[in-house]
Amino acid sequence: MINPHPGLPELEYLKPSSLEEASKFLADHAGEARPFSGGTDSFVRLRDGVWKTSTLVDVKHLDGTNELSFNPNKGLTIGAAVTMNKVASNADVLKHYPNLAEAARSVASYQLRNRATIVGNICNASPAGDTIGTCMILDGVLNVHGVSGFYSVPLSNFFLGPGKTVLKPGDIVISITLPIPPKGMVGTYKKLGRNTIGDLSIVGVAVLGYPTHETKSGFRFRIALASVAPTPYESFKAEAVLSENPITADSIAEAAQAAMDSVTPIDDVRGSARYRKFMVRNLTREAITETWKKISK
C-alpha cells in the first residue's frame, strides 16, 4: 500500500560553505544525510518514506557545481547544479553535443527541467534516466569530491544496479566532463513513453555515429538503451554489426535485432518485457537510420 506523507517529512536543511565541509558532514551522517541539487527525485523518495533521511545537503552553490563551459581541448563540463533546460539551450551544447540537448529536452516537463540536473539524473541511477545513455556513449567522466579529496570515475564504471552507484558516503559529484566528440559525430535520442511526450521512458535509445579509420565499415556507432536492464545499457553486440559491415538498411536491421537480442527487460507497470524488446529493435533501427542519414549528408 502506497501512502506517502502529505508534504515532506521532518528534515533539516544544510547549506555547507565548502566541499570539505559538505563531504565531512555526509560521511559523518552516512545513512541519514543526502546531497541534493534539483530535488525532483529526492523529494519524491522522501515523501514515500523510502529514504529515512533527516538532513538534505544542498550542493548547488559549491565550487564547480555551476560551471557550464566548453573547452576546445578538454570538452564540455556540466556542473551538478546546472539544470536540464540550461544544458538543452546552451550554444556550445547545441553545436558540439546536439544529441545531449535532444535527450535533455525529452525529460518530463519544462518546469521540472528548470530544477532537474544531468548529474542528478546520473546519480539517481535509474535505468530509465534519459540523459545517462547519451553521456555514457559520449564517454562522460564524473568529477567527484569525497572525504579523501577529488577523484574521477568514467560513467562506464559508475553503475552497480537500479539506484546503486559506486559513490560512497561523503562523495559529491561536482560535475561531468564530456570529452571532445569524434570529428563528424552526429546522434539522436529516441524515447517511447505512454503519452506523446513528457512520460518516463518505456524504452529509450541513444545512438551516435562518426566516420573512423578504425573499423571495417569506416564508421563507428555507439548505442545505449534505457529501461531495458538494471542499469543503463550499452549494446556492444549491436555496435559490432555496424563496425564490421557496410552500413545498409539490412545491416541496420541486423544491428537493431542484435540490440533486441542482447537485452533482458522486465515486465513492469509501464510495459511488458515482450513489448520492450520489440521496441528496442524498432527504435534502434529508427535511431541508427536517422543518424546514418545525418552522417551521409
Added chain:
Amino acid sequence: MANVKNKENNPSPIGASLPRNDVYEKVTGSAVYTEDIQFGNKILYARVKRSPLPHALIKKVDVSKARALPGVKAVITGADFPNKIGLYLKDKNILAIDRVRFIGEGVAAVAAVSNEIAMKALELIDVEYEELEPVFDAVYGASKEAPLIHPNLGDYSVPNFIFPKPGTNIANHFKIRKGNLEEAWPKCKYIVERTFKIPHIQHVPIETHVATAMMDDKGKITLWASSQSPFAQRALIAECLEISPTDLRVIAPFVGGGFGCKAGVTMEAIPVALATKCKGWPVKFVLTREEEFYTNFVRQGLTITVKVGCDEKGRLLGLKNMMYFDGGGSTEYGVNVTRAAGYSSSGPYDIESVETDSICVYTNHPIGGAYRGFGMSELHTGLDQAMDELAEKAGLDKVEFLKMNTVKEGDKLDTGMIMHANGVNQCIDNVAKSIHWTDAVKPSSPDKLRGRGIAIMWKAPAMPPNAGSSAWVELAEDGHVTVGLGGQEIGQGTFTVMAQMAAAALGVPYENVRIAGPVDTQYSPYEWQTVASRLTWSMGNAVRNAALDARKQILDVVAQAWHENADDLDIVNGIVVSYKTEQETSLKNIAIYGIPKENDQGWVGGPIIGRGSFMPSYVTGLDPETGQGTRSVVHYTTGCEALDIEIDKNTGKITVLKAAAAFDVGRAINPTLVKSQIEGGFVQGLSSAMFEEIMLRKGVMINPSFVDYRIATAPDVDFPIDTPFVEVPQDDGPWGARGVGEHPMVPTIAALGNAIYNATGLRLPGPPYSAEKIYLAMQDAGIVK
C-alpha cells in the same frame, strides 16, 4: 422608449456565449477553494490509519499510544461511530468497525497540530487483523464459491428500487425482460456476441478532496468541503451522527473538478467525526493525490457480455446484456450505477426484445462511486462495439445502420417508457459530415494504418424519482439581482448559466445578476446534488420559476400603482415598461421600497423576493423482475462521436487526426459553455480510452500517482475537435434545455475501439487501448513482424 421599441437592442441572454461570471476570480488567483480558507493558528490536521489488507477482520485497535503523543488532540476509531452511512444502500461506516474490505479503508483517524505529528501518531496506532479470503473479480464474486464480504447485507437499509441479494455478494441485480428474446434469435440473420472488460479508472480532479470541520461549544458543526453535494452531505452525515440536519452547516466553495467523485459522502465524514471530539478546533483533512487515487471513490470495473442480432436488412431484433460491475468494498452509491446502466442498457437503439441483467458485485477492491457517465461509458464501450461488428457482418455502412436503428419519438424503450423527440440522427449526420465519413482515406505513410470509428450514446439523469431543486431571486436597491441556489459551480459553468436564465426570465441585464455563493446550507435553497447532468434542466427550471415569480410580483405592484393590466407590462433591460401607456420606471425605483400611492396615501409593494421549485412528478417505479414501468427517467440526452486516427506500425501508437462530437442539448443556453463541456468531456473520454487504468494486483493499486496513472496532456490532443451540437427542445426544460455534462465522455472508448478495428481488423478486449496492446495484437495477427 428606445429600450422597449427595439427589443433587438436587448438580445436575450439565452443562446448567448456570455463570459463566465466566475472567471475574474479564477484568473487572478482570488477564487476561494476549500483548502484556501485559513483559520489562523488554531487548526488541526487530520490523517487516517488505513488497512493494508484487502479483506480482514479487525481483532483489535489500540490507539492509546497515539492519544498520548503531544500535539495529538483526538483519535477516533470506527467503534466511536457505529451507525451506517450511505446514499442508497447504507453499507459503510465512517471508519471500519469489525472488518476491512479494501486496501486503504480507514480504520482510525487522528487530529493533531501538524501533519508531521499526525503522521507519527498513525505509526503509534496498533491494529490487529485476521486475514480473510479476498474477492478480486466480479464474476467470481457473484458465484456461490466466493466468500461473503457483507454477511449482514440483509440488514442494510435500502430504497425500494434497489434489489440486494442477502447471503451473496450481490448488492443489486437489475433486470430488463422486454419482448421475447427466445423468439427473436431465430429471426436474426446476423448475431454478434462479445465480452469486454473495462477496468477501474479514477476521476482525477486536479483538486483532491478537501474537508474542514469544526464543532462549536453548543454542538453545532460547520463543514467546509470541496463538494458536489452540500445538502446530501448534510443529510447523510447528520443522520449517521444522530444530530439534526440543521445543526450541521455545510459551506461549499468553488470546486476544483468533481466528475462525480465529490458527490455523496466519503472522506468528509471523517473531519466531522474528529471535530466532535475537539470542540472549538477546526479539523482540516486534505487527501494526498495517492489517497485520492484509491481510498475514496473510483469508477467501478465492468465485465459485459453483449449478444445482439438483426435481420437481413440490418434492423435490430434482439439484445442480451450481461453486466457484472466490480463494485468494491462498499456499493452504497454504486448500486444505482448498476441500475442506471440496466435501465439504459439498450443504448439509443430501438430493439423489440431486450434481456438485461445488470449486477453490482461486492469485491475487495476500491469503492466504485458516481463517475461522469454513471455506467454509460462502460456500457457503451461494449454495446457500441458489438453493434459496430454487427453492422459490418450485415454488410451495411455503419452510419446507415445507426440511423436505421436509433430510437425515434414514440418508440417504446427497453423499460416500456415512450421516447421523446430527440436529435440523435442529426448528431450522427453532423459528426459523419465533420469526419468526411463517406470519403475514402489513406494512411499518410507505409508505416501507418488509417482508420475511422463512430459510436452513439444516450444517458438520462440517474437520480431518485423525487430529486428536487429550489431557488430564490432577490432584488437590491440598485435593481441588481441575486439568485440563491443550492447547486455547485464545479467548472461546468452553472453559476453563469443560472444567471443568464434569471436575467432572461426577469428581464434584466446578465451583468446585473449575481449568484449567492458560496453555497451554504444555512442560507441557500435546497438542491439534491450537482450530479446527473441535471442542473441546467432541474435547477434551471427552479431558477426560471423564481425569476418569473419575482417578475409577477413586480408587474402586479406596478400594475396596481399605474392602474393598468399586468398583461400590458413588461420588464426589459431592468426597466418596467407599459406597452399601453409607454410609461416606464427602473427596477431601482421599486425593488425595495415599493411605489407610493397618489396623494401621499401610503405605499404598495416592498422588497421583491421570488421563489421557485422544481421536482419531476412523473417518474415511476419499475417492475423488479422485468424492469418495465410507465416512465423510468425524466429524459434522455443523445449524441454521437467519431474519430479519424492513424496507428504507427512500429510502436502501436495512436495519432488522432480529427475528432467530432455532437450532442442534442435541447437548447444551448450558452453555446461556448456547451462546446467547452463537449471538448473537455471528449478529452476525458479519450484519456480513458488510451491511457487510464487503475492497475490492481491482489487488491493493491500499483500505480497510485501521476507517474504511472497517465492522463491526457496538452500534446496528446493536438488535433481539431469539432463540436456541431444539435438542438431538439426538451418539452419541460427551461427554454427547451437538457443536460450535456456527462455525455461527451461516454461513447469515446467505443468510437476509438471501432476506429482501431477499422484500421487493423483487430478488436481488443478492453481499454485502455495502449500502444503496447495494439502493437502486440498486430504482432500476433501477423500484421507486423
Added chain:
Amino acid sequence: MGFQRITLTVNDLVETVDVPTNMTLLQMLRDKLSLTGTKNGCTAGECGACTVLMNGEPVNSCMVLAAECEGATIITVEGLAKGGQLSKVQQAIIKTGGVQCGFCTPGMLISATALLARNTNPTEHEIREALVGNLCRCTGYVRIVEAVKEAAKM
C-alpha cells in the same frame, strides 16, 4: 526540526519569513504569505498546479524547499495583473473560454507567461510542449492553447 529565516521577493514585495526546514515553497506561499492562488495538486512535481516563476523560470513550487529560496524572486498568479490591469494571458484566457473549474488556471497562466517571455510567437506544437507539465481535466486544453495564441497576438 530547524527553522530558517529567509528574505525573498514575492510579487515585487520583499518578504522575510521564518520557515521550518521541511516546508516547501508552495506551503510557504500559501500558509505563511496567504497567497493561496497557487494550488496543490499532487506534491510530486507532476501536475503543475503549483507552478510559479522563480528567478524568471517556471518551477513546481511543491518541489522547492522554502529554505532554498534566500534571495529569490518569485512571481505567483497574484502577481500577473499590474495596477488592476489583467495581463495579456489572463485577458486572453477569459476571451477564449479556457477556464472551467479554474484549479489548473494559475499554473497554466504562469507557464504560458514564461513561454511568451522566451518565445514571442510560439507554434501550436511549442505551446502544447510548454504546457505538458500542466494537467487539466476540465477543458481538454483546447481553449487554453487558443488563449496562448491569442495572447501572442496581443
